[in-house]
Amino acid sequence: MKRRPSITDKLIPLAALLILILVWELICLLGIVPGYMLPSPVRVGAAFISEFPLMMSHAWVTLCETAAGLFLGIILGFITAAVMDTFGTVKRALYPILVLSQTIPTVALAPLLILWFSYGMAPKVILIVLTSFFPIAVGLMDGFAGIDPDQINLMRAMKAGKLQIFIHLKFPGALPEFFSGLKIAVSYSVVSAVVSEWLGGTSGLGVYMIRVKKSYSYDKMFAVIILVSAVSLMLIALLNIISRKAMPWKHCGSYNGGEGESK
Amino acid sequence: MILRAESISKSFSDKKVLDDISVSLSEGELVCILGVSGIGKTTLFNILSGLLMPDSGRVILKGEDITGSTGHLSYMLQKDLLLEHKKVIDNVALPLVLKGMGKKEARQKAFEYFEKFSLTGTEYKYPAQLSGGMRQRASLLRTYMCGDEVALLDEPFSALDVRTRDSVRKWYLDVMDNIRLSTLFITHDIDEALLISDRIYVLGGTPAVIMDEIDTGGRKNRDPETGYPEDHTKLRQRILECFDPAST
Incomplete structure (x- = not known):
């Protein structure tokens, strides 16, 4: 059984973080590093607050790109996994190419995509689709492949068709792997969105980042970095809630768990 | 006669697993197929349920040939x-x-x-x-x-601990009497076979053949104390001889 996290479990990392920020502030106060290179936490905080409305409008664009890219990535990943699982030959033919394609660094692809699809949302969304569909497809495929063959035989003995086996057995059985793939895809896709915005565009957190960098406003730079990781964290938290709702059987406790009947 | 398997044979690559196996099951009967692990009992069940095609032989359910077609018999495994x-x-x-x-x-x-x-x-x-x-x-x-009128059970109780197994087994016999299900039951446990079955097919050898068919006298012929057939020691000896003829 999982242990319930106690308050001290959360206090320790929180205290560590606080100490880290304090040390940072101290370094700035004592002038060890000049202020224009490393802004103090207080200045970063102030920049975060004053720039918040502007950053939010950029964040909205980045979020839209991420959502659109993820949505298409899920659909594409799902279709790829389903086709590969159904037709063994397709899997054997495409799987190595798929893995190979992942060795191409995203940053290298982004300028090419901008060249092809101009400066709008399209190249960003395409980049996110390309990076996010892979972990989703692989997660689903592993999930499908991990289903107990006896379970499939039983369904067949009950005269279930391929689609019925998929709906009642394979898809729900692959959900845990699907969600772990999706979690990786979410963090990838926020990064991909920001990176592709660096290389060209008119709005988005990446564009904002380049602008403040060019004006040497390092306090704003730090503020936007914090915002980007906050966005990723929030998306992952949201995903955790969705996965709990989607898989209630994972959180119902076990027979030996609650009843006090130990083995 | 509700289910009949006629001279089923099956090989995997070059290895012959089942050789000319014929079994039959009457309505409301509980028949055991008894054999040591790895003898090919599960292969036989997969053929009966239609998941596997036999190399030769037929499966007949109530006069209808159902060889290689699924969805006619209920199927349950150890898991x-x-x-x-x-x-x-x-x-x-x-x-x-x-x-x-x-x-x-x-x-x-x-x-x-x-x-x-x-x-x-x-x-x-x-x-x-x-x-x-x-x-x-x-x-x-x-x-x-x-x-379905016929249930195929492949060692359904063997994964349970001893005490649970006894109670589930007893309970199953009661339910059986209630719903009059015809059951073909795989087991490697001689005592389990003697406890629950009306008839026992003993499977042995490579490739597996039916070595013996034992009538336990039905569920009426049971010692009310132990649940075993009256002459169970003799029957057990007979089965053991099938498994290992050299020992006698």
Whole structure:
């Protein structure tokens, strides 16, 4: 059984973080590093607050790109996994190419995509689709492949068709792997969105980042970095809630768990 | 005669597993197929259920040739194979849903049997919340919900601990009498075969052949104390001789 996290479990990392920020502030106060290179936490905080409305409008664009890219990535990943699982030959033919394609660094692809699809949302969304569909497809495929063959035989003995086996057995059985793939895809896709915005565009957190960098406003730079990781964290938290709702059987406790009947 | 398998043979690559096996099952009968592990009992069941095609021979259900076609016989394995993501009632109702019945109607129909299978109160739990014995009963109920007249059970109780196994087995015999299901039962456990069956086919050798067919005298011929047939020591000896003829 999982242990319930106690308050001290959360206090320790929180205290560590606080100490880290304090040390940072101290370094700035004592002038060890000049202020224009490393802004103090207080200045970063102030920049975060004053720039918040502007950053939010950029964040909205980045979020839209991420959502659109993820949505298409899920659909594409799902279709790829389903086709590969159904037709063994397709899997054997495409799987190595798929893995190979992942060795191409995203940053290298982004300028090419901008060249092809101009400066709008399209190249960003395409980049996110390309990076996010892979972990989703692989997660689903592993999930499908991990289903107990006896379970499939039983369904067949009950005269279930391929689609019925998929709906009642394979898809729900692959959900845990699907969600772990999706979690990786979410963090990838926020990064991909920001990176592709660096290389060209008119709005988005990446564009904002380049602008403040060019004006040497390092306090704003730090503020936007914090915002980007906050966005990723929030998306992952949201995903955790969705996965709990989607898989209630994972959180119902076990027979030996609650009843006090130990083995 | 409800189910008949006629001279079934099966090889995998070059290895012959089953050689000219014929078994039959009458209505309401519980017949055991007894053999040591790895003898090919499960292969035989896969052929009977239609999951595997035999190299030769036929499977006849009530006069109809069903060789290589699935969906005629209910099928249950040692692993309960409940779907962890479905509530118990939906697991049990699955055979009905697969046949095209609506979820609500299927649930209603399944619900009626929970008491008979001693599963009251577990309807809306997930399989993970059930004990081993309860899971196996739920699996049996699902097998029963398939609605076929013949059930194939492949070592259904062997994964349970001894005490649970005894009670589930006793319970199963009671239910059997109630619903008059014809059952073909695989086991490697001689005592289990003697306890529950009306007839026993002893499978042995490579490739496996039927070495002996034993009539235990039906469930009326049971010692009320132990549950064994009156002459069970003699029968046990006879089976042991089949397994290992050199020892005598």
